[in-house]
Amino acid sequence: MNAERRxxxxxxxxxxxxxGEVKLQSFxxxxxxxxKYQPWLLVHDGSEREMSGVRGRETAKGLTAFLPGVDxxxxxxxxxxxxxxxxxxxxxxxxxxxxxxxxxxxxxxxxLEGIDLGTVSHLFNTGANxxxxxxxxxxxxxxxxxxxxxxxxxxxxxxxxxxxxxDF
Numbered sequence: 101m102n103a104e105r106r107x108x109x110x111x112x113x114x115x116x117x118x119x120g121e122v123k124l125q126s127f128x129x130x131x132x133x134x135x136k137y138q139p140w141l142l143v144h145d146g147s148e149r150e151m152s153g154v155r156g157r158e159t160a161k162g163l164t165a166f167l168p169g170v171d172x173x174x175x176x177x178x179x180x181x182x183x184x185x186x187x188x189x190x191x192x193x194x195x196x197x198x199x200x201x202x203x204x205x206x207x208x209x210x211x212l213e214g215i216d217l218g219t220v221s222h223l224f225n226t227g228a229n230x231x232x233x234x235x236x237x238x239x240x241x242x243x244x245x246x247x248x249x250x251x252x253x254x255x256x257x258x259x260x261x262x263x264x265x266x267d268f
Contacts, residue, residue: 104189105187105188106185106186107185107186107187107188107200109126109137109140110124110125110126110128110134110183110184111127111183111184112125112179112180112181112183112184114176114177114180116159117173118172120166120173120176121164122164122165122166122167122170124156124163124165126162130158132158134156134184137186138152138153139152140154140184140186141184141186142167142182142183142185143182144182151168201222201230204220205220205221207255207259207260208259208260209232209236210261211266212261212262215266216236217236217242217262218235218236219235220233221239229245230244231243232260242264
């Protein structure tokens with residue numbers, strides 16, 4: 101796989117059944133979208149291998165998949181912890197007003213007064229909303245709520261403007 105920026109889309113969390121199927125923790129929405137971004141780069145124990153022809157399904161317990169060459173439970177179980185990566189270019193363009201978290205990482209963040217708060221380190225979801233972790237002179241956790249806290253995202257200038265007190 102080329103040197104382009106990669107996106108983590110899933111992680112193997114264990115075996116499923118006795119025929120070599122694996123359980124996946126998918127980071128895509130919907131969960132099954134991870135299956136369409138093939139080939140995958142499977143990273144495990146310091147090695148990487150490109151993988152095409154993965155078949156899978158969404159079950160009541162999450163996403164499961166058959167990986168080529170994995171045909172028994174012991175082999176599937178040994179892959180626990182493996183990560184599934186794809187190049188960023190495989191993702192479809194986001195809809196207007198939507199963003200891929202990976203595209204926000206590294207952007208500068210400043211408040212309405214023009215005070216530099218730092219850069220986006222990463223984002224995460226609390227269940228209630230998404231949170232933007234901003235690394236500067238200290239870490240700030242800012243809710244990523246468009247129009248309320250996030251006023252604008254400008255990829256051309258690499259700047260996110262937020263309604264956030266610098267002392268908070």
